[in-house]
Amino acid sequence: MDLCHVPATREKGWYLALMAPNVKGPNYAWLDPSRLYCHPQGLQDCVADLLQPFQGDAIDMVAGIDAMGFILGAAAAATLRKGFLAIRKAGHLCVQTEAQPYSDYSGRQKLMELRTDAISPGVAAICMESSEGGKWIQERYKCSHCVPARLQPRFDQHQLGWD
Template sequence: MDVLSVPAGRPRGWYLPLMAPNSRGPAFACLDPSRLYCNAQALADCVKDPAGALPRDSIDLVAGIDAMGFILGRRSPRPLGKGFLAIRKAGHLCVETRSQSYSDYTGRDKVMEVRLDVLRPGLKVLLVDQWIETGGTMKAAIQLVEQQGATVAGVAAVAIENTEGGKWIKETYRFSHCVPEELQLHVDAKNLDFIKTWN
């Protein structure tokens, strides 16, 4: 699919074939969704599809995970009418923070942090990231939110794989992503060839 192609009707997930496959080896994610962000309509629909599945009145704040979660998370508050909080990789915030260690999809140990003066008991937070593979990054963000007494109102992403961590998120929290049910097995199998011919 050309980066400028927009199909008639724009069915849910029509933009998924714009993702590019990993060509750099196992140290990188299996797919790169960032090319679909270059298509203005694809980006708008990629944000609208998961955000629109969650009731607006169930969310007080949108939080995006560093770094690709910033793109989707920052666009999400506009249709939801909510503010945005950045959950950062450790060492980037110049204020007091709470930190949480985790392992990412490559198995590398990392630390993320969030400022202390926003999250509070009773605040309902929608957590947004680009892709949930093992679930380690999102679980750390969930811990940061809940440790400060706030509530995770939902989890949104381009895709949530049915790994052990992905299933835990789906079973424990309200969630939404851009993958139609008929494509889930192909996303889990990293079968981009099928996704490209889906439409």
């Protein structure tokens, strides 16, 4: 998709076609979203779709996990005029933290941390894949994602093939 092109009819997820598949191997995520971030309307529509289920909710802060979560979370926070909390890889924060182990997209075990002085109870999540961890989150928290239901099986199998 051309970086300047905006479809006449913008359905949820139209901007996903801006993303490119991984060509560097298994140590990288299967999909690169950086072209989506460069497309002004695509980024705006993605953030709007992610925030749609939370319309009318009292939101104090937006948090995001590493890389994609930093970019989309900060964009969502700016849209909502709220603060942004970065959830970082262990060892990157120089303040008191809470830590949580997790497995990343390559199956590697890692530890994430967030500062404890900036949060209070109450969680929602934005997910992209129907992974084991994603399903666990969706069962416990209010969630949102920008992948239309008809495309979810393709994303779960790490395939593109846009309609």
